[in-house]
Amino acid sequence: MDKIRLDKWLWAARFYKTRSLAVQEIGKGRVLVNGQPAKPAREVAAGDLVSVRKEDPPMQVRVCAVSSVRGPAPVARQLYEETPESMAVRERAAEIKRLAPEPALEIISGRPTKRDRRLIDLMRGKQD
Template identity: 45%
Template sequence: MSQPPTPPMTDVRADVWLWAARFFKTRSLAKQAIVGGRIDVNGAACKPAKTLRAGDRLKIGRGEERLEVEVVALSDRRGPASVAQALYVETEASRAAREVAREQHRLIGAGGPPKRPDKQARRELRRLRDLR
């Protein structure tokens, strides 16, 4: 027996779509992000069970990264990355802002906490202190 064709999806839960679109590794993490206020749908806060439709705009915050995407297609199943990327389109303003933030981060040199001076640097510091 063959399965009857399933009708195209008209809406899907926000936490399920974020998981299927690979913004978060688990549905639980997607739900936590929504409850934590890091996801806005059409300019307003949402709940995990909020239904998304094609054409909705989402603002997604992950750490320091901020994304603004438009929902193009709906899915409740997590598939390959190539399929997940077809579910949304990132806005040009969002893409430009991420590039600017990435460049600023690179210029600042935020490579982590400052390192302890090695033997050579400690000797140089002693020499500088002795000059006073």
């Protein structure tokens, strides 16, 4: 077996929990094969470049092997290898996310209380 359906390979490589989820994501255009949108029945073989956009930035992997059965995670990890460019981009994005300030820290006192809301309305000129 040297080729397999894309949805079946994504399921066997543990990118998606079910084949139907893989089909949905492929249909939404979140999976590219060799830089082009693909259909679930598209056949992939060793050496193909698959881009999977589960989170941002997308993960680009090269197909190393094909399997029609879903095995344990360590075995599934051997079906593909992530490209060095993809690893660098994902690490850079993780670093930026880690260094970004927490948006909730800007809120010092939290939500306005009912009394605060009434004072705000009074200052704005809105009175009941």
